[in-house]
Amino acid sequence: MRLSKLAEGIKTSPILTLAAEINDKIAAGEQFYNLTVGDFNPSYFPIPEAYRTAIIDAYKAGETNYPGARGLLGLRKAISAYLKHFGKLDYDIDSILITGGARPIIYAIYKALIDPGDKVIFPVPSWNNDHYSHLNSAQQLLFETHPEDNFMPRIDEIRKRLDGARLLALCSPLNPTGTAMSRKGLEEICDMVLEENARRAGKEKPLYVLFDQIYWMLTFGDTVHYNAVQIRPEMRDYSIFIDGISKAFAATGVRLGWGFGPTDVLAKMRSVVAHMGAWAPRAEQAAAAKFLTQTDLVEAYMNNIRKEIRTRLDGFYKRFKALEAAGHKVTAIEPQAAMYLTVQFDLVGKTTADGRRLNTSNDVHRYILDEAKVGFVPFSYFGASEDSTWYRLAVGTCTVDQIDDIMDSIEAALKKLS
Numbered sequence: 001m002r003l004s005k006l007a008e009g010i011k012t013s014p015i016l017t018l019a020a021e022i023n024d025k026i027a028a029g030e031q032f033y034n035l036t037v038g039d040f041n042p043s044y045f046p047i048p049e050a051y052r053t054a055i056i057d058a059y060k061a062g063e064t065n066y067p068g069a070r071g072l073l074g075l076r077k078a079i080s081a082y083l084k085h086f087g088k089l090d091y092d093i094d095s096i097l098i099t100g101g102a103r104p105i106i107y108a109i110y111k112a113l114i115d116p117g118d119k120v121i122f123p124v125p126s127w128n129n130d131h132y133s134h135l136n137s138a139q140q141l142l143f144e145t146h147p148e149d150n151f152m153p154r155i156d157e158i159r160k161r162l163d164g165a166r167l168l169a170l171c172s173p174l175n176p177t178g179t180a181m182s183r184k185g186l187e188e189i190c191d192m193v194l195e196e197n198a199r200r201a202g203k204e205k206p207l208y209v210l211f212d213q214i215y216w217m218l219t220f221g222d223t224v225h226y227n228a229v230q231i232r233p234e235m236r237d238y239s240i241f242i243d244g245i246s247k248a249f250a251a252t253g254v255r256l257g258w259g260f261g262p263t264d265v266l267a268k269m270r271s272v273v274a275h276m277g278a279w280a281p282r283a284e285q286a287a288a289a290k291f292l293t294q295t296d297l298v299e300a301y302m303n304n305i306r307k308e309i310r311t312r313l314d315g316f317y318k319r320f321k322a323l324e325a326a327g328h329k330v331t332a333i334e335p336q337a338a339m340y341l342t343v344q345f346d347l348v349g350k351t352t353a354d355g356r357r358l359n360t361s362n363d364v365h366r367y368i369l370d371e372a373k374v375g376f377v378p379f380s381y382f383g384a385s386e387d388s389t390w391y392r393l394a395v396g397t398c399t400v401d402q403i404d405d406i407m408d409s410i411e412a413a414l415k416k417l418s
Contacts, residue, residue, distance in 0.1 A: 009134055014381045022375040033398065033406045036375045038175060038247075038339060040396035045250040045308065048301045050294060054287035055254075067282040069274040071098020071258070074289035079258055082292045086217065088230060091260045097270055098285060102214050102244040102257030104278035108269035109210050109240050109259070110136040113167055121161045122169040123153040124383030125176050125390075127212075129169045141165060142383055147390065150179035150333060151342070155188040162196055166205060171212035172226075173219065173337030176382050176392035178313070180219060180337045183226050190232040197238060208265070211241045214257075215338040217248035217302055220310045223336040237262055240269075245288060247339065250305060250396070256280040256288055312395035312403065313341050319407040328414045341393040343376065348389070350417040358417075361387050372413035374406055 001008060015036060022034045046052070070076065076093040083089040099105050106128070114120065116137035122129040123145045133140045141161040145151040151174060158168065170189070172181035189209075197206045209228065216225040228235040244257030257280070259269065273279070292298060313335035320332035320343055329346040347364045351357050352371075358364050365378050376391040384390070398406065 006135065006137070011131070011134075013131075015377050018375060018377065018381075022369075031373055033374045033402065033409070035393050035395065035398065035406075036377050038394050038396065039252050040250040040339075041398075042250070044399055045305065045396055047249055047251045047254065048291060048297065050297050051249065051251070051287055051291040054290045055283055058283035058286040061286075063283040063286045065282060067098070067279050067285050069270050069279070071096070071280065072282065072285045072289060075285045075292075078289045078292040079260075082298075083260070085295060086298075087227060089227060089260075094263050095266060096258055096260045097266050097273065098256070098258050098280055099273050100257070100278045100280045101246060101255040102212075102242050102259075104273050104276060105242050105244075105257055105259035105269070106132055106210065106212070107135070107276075107278075108272040109208075109242075109265075110138070110167070111272045112265055112268040113208055114138050115166075118166040119161070119164050120167045120169060121158060121165050123151075123157070125151065125379040125388075125392075126169070126171055126382055127175045130383050132169075138167075144384060147333065147342075147344075150336070151177040152179065152181050152185055153189075155185070155192060158189065159192060162192075162207070164204075165207055167208050167210055168193065169210040169212070171214075173213075173215040173223075175212075175215065175338060176340055176377065176379065177333070177342045178335050178338040178340035178392075179333060179342065180223050180225060183224070183231065186226045186228060187231055190228050190235050193238055194232060194234055206238060209235070209239050211239055213241055213243055215247050216243070218306060218309060218339065219337040220306060220313070220335060225337070240265060248302065248305070254284050256284050309339050309395060310335065311400055312398065313339075315400060315403040316341050316343075316393060316395065316407065319403065323407075323411060323414065328411075330414065339394055339396050341395065343391050343393050344389050345391065346389045347414075347417065348387075353416040361389060364389070365391075368410070368413065371416065372409045374410055 019036045022032055025032045076096045079096050080091055080093055083091055110132050114136045118138050119141050120133050120138045121141045124142050143157045145153055219225050228239050240261035242259055245251045317332050320330055324331045331344045333342040335341055345364050347358055376393050379388040379390040380386050
């Protein structure tokens with residue numbers, strides 16, 4: 001073989017592949033709605049104006065040299081204050097690491113903690129834990145979650161996989177579902193982790209928890225984001241958090257993320273990131289240091305983006321529930337957080353207008369793509385079973401005015417089935 005076994009086993013992201021297929025159709029002039037990638041159209045969701053201006057000013061001021069392996073001191077101070085103000089979390093500058101987006105933080109966590117063959121527990125659907133496990137030759141201990149639990153993990157499913165596990169990877173609010181973990185659910189997990197590490201003390205490597213909370217600022221209505229360290233302060237020794245500006249501030253392309261956790265783990269993660277050269281650009285860091293300390297501007301932006309995202313999510317949700325009430329085999333879970341709506345197309349066994357039977361979930365997915373001209377992401381792309389009937393709908397690239405057009409197209413496609 002010309003390539004390593006690891007390289008031979010790497011799979012292309014099916015989400016990005018699907019998005020590229022749809023974008024090619026749009027570029028060719030076809031009327032198509034792309035609700036696949038968790039991105040924002042800057043025309044509808046621009047980054048904060050104060051942050052944009054600060055980035056430009058930073059470049060003009062010559063902020064173009066290396067930012068340092070930890071990230072700029074001013075930004076780490078700003079993030080520490082930001083976490084304290086908005087999250088009631090007390091993390092000092094030595095517990096914070098800046099990277100070029102949140103992905104390098106996740107990769108560095110795996111590299112810092114996982115040896116080949118180590119066990120990683122994660123629920124599915126979830127984003128990319130299968131790929132990160134592969135990149136680190138880890139043993140994947142995945143399990144499926146259920147719609148009746150809002151696709152949140154059950155404690156018994158985690159517990160039965162604890163033996164010898166090195167890492168538990170969790171995300172809340174969850175990509176792809178747009179749902180959030182309850183306080184009770186998180187309390188149970190924290191108590192289990194603390195109990196397990198007390199049992200292991202001095203005999204086995206500890207169990208760490210990777211908490212991806214990149215969507216934590218985007219919660220709606222009565223939904224509350226709970227943090228493990230808030231609930232159980234003892235979890236500080238075993239928790240590494242992923243965060244950044246990509247989602248809360250619609251800055252997916254700016255590439256500025258951060259992680260925070262135990263200083264000894266962060267120190268090794270810093271070395272991994274340094275050897276990768278996965279630093280965030282200096283100007284973007286300097287600008288974020290300035291913007292994040294302006295709490296009134298941050299709050300104003302957050303209030304607006306939450307309103308804009310929720311308006312879209314609620315619009316799609318109401319239309320899906322209306323279709324369900326009309327007898328179509330579709331439904332949706334009421335949105336709680338993030339920029340995603342969980343929808344179901346339970347259409348296997350239906351027959352199309354030209355007499356084709358939809359025998360598989362893939363047939364259903366292709367029918368919605370080809371007939372309704374709307375792109376969703378199947379939960380199977382997030383590790384769920386191939387016969388899952390659930391999908392992710394992302395709202396960051398559409399306008400409010402487009403909702404009825406999209407749903408009318410879906411309704412027309414559904415009415416052609418028998």
